[in-house]
Amino acid sequence: MVILAFDGVQLLDVAGPAEVFTTANRFGADYDVRVISGTGADVVTSSGVRIGAGTAPAGLPRRLGTLIVPGRSDWPAAIRDEVTMAAVTGLAPRARRVASVCAGAFLLAEAGLLDGRRATTHWQLAGDLARAYPKVRVDSDPVFMKDGRVLTSAGVTAGIDLSLALVEDDHGAEPAREVARQLVVFMARPAGQSQFSARLSVRDAEHPVLRAAMDAVTGDPAADHATERLASRTGVSPRHLTRLFRAHTGLSPGRYVESIRVEAAQVLLEGGSGSVEQVAAESGFGSSETMRRVFQQHLGVSPTTYRARFRSTGRAASRSAEQSDAEHPRA
Structure with a gap:
């Protein structure tokens, strides 16, 4: 379980999934959760909190279970980060599945991983994603969605919903339910649930x-x-x-x-x-x-x-x- 961090990343995009998977280990899972950066150096999040990256991509096993790519609100800066993009393009083929949180979808799109696929992101950024990457079939409504081995999710807390769904895919409903209870979050927002409220x-x-x-x-x-x-x-x-x-x-x-x-x-x-x-x-x-x-x-x-x-x-x-x-x- 690899979470790729980089300067300017949104803290909850990283911390939310990390907490879900490490908490799942208390209920029978066995995730090896590693927060990395493209260089192996610490990164500073958008909120100013420093995250210690344990390693660089070269220090990871050849085969990976899941690669999670978080986002930053200034997505043009993220895709211009050559080191981070090299990490995405290098690690994605080695992973069984690849997931993005919020604006992390732009990094997946830049790497060509979303071409021809349905994808979502934060509703405020969906138009940008569709214009910048016309080969991506953007749907601004769902909390998260899966197309093949690639998953994308909406705003920052949607990364928790996505992570809970991955825990259930891997280990069944009971461990995922226990994680949700432990973290005091909703036990289910279906993948198709809307980001919006008509009310x-x-x-x-x-x-x-x-x-x-x-x-x-x-x-x-x-x-x-x-x-x-x-x-x-x-x-x-x-x-x-x-x-x-x-x-x-x-x-x-x-x-x-x-x-x-x-x-x-x-x-x-x-x-x-x-x-x-x-x-x-x-x-x-x-x-x-x-x-x-x-x-x-x-x-x-x-x-x-x-x-x-x-x-x-x-x-x-x-x-x-x-x-x-x-x-x-x-x-």
Whole structure:
């Protein structure tokens, strides 16, 4: 387990994964976690904290399990660092899997490791990544994603989510769950979970008509929020309301309502009370089958799987939940 550090790196990009993997060793894992730098010298993080690098790439074994590449907010400076880039390009072929945290995706892209792959990064940097590396299929929404042996993650804390998922891949759900408990973090944010909150976007809505419509939806997700009804309540035509939503949120009114209902259902499922059918009714979906279809579209998992993942970090719970879904498709 190699974490590549360099001057200007974000401290939590390095410390978060390191804590996950070293903590996992207390619960049956056997990770040899090494923080290195391109030269083997100490590095100074973006917060001014000095990190002691144990070695340079030449001091590592020939074969590596995982290479984690963190990021720095000034990503152009990171990719211009010839020593660091040489470490990435030299170590990546030797690793069974390669992962980036936040702006570390730019270093992977610069090395050609993301060409033709789906990748994510911090939402504020996604546009930069797409423009700078057109061969990369950038998705700004997920917390983390996997494409082949390469994984990428969003903002700094998403590196913890990614690391927990890797622990589960390697050692199963129970050790990963124990690590999450020890570190007092959520036991699961699914890979497909969005970086964004549709509920919070109402705070940025400056147009009074749009804000009134968004307030109505967030205030009662289960109400009738057909575009025609929303338009009537806010005193504009459906066409004008649709233009406002698209101009200010990038979504149609219907898509915004759907996003709010997904978030409302997530909260209810995370709470663990009530059946899936009850959650569907309270969040405005009407039926569990409708909610199941929308969850698959938005999150890539079913509601039952989503609920199970808050008792685990991913695969083991997913298999159990998917089996339940297959046996009880409308449960």
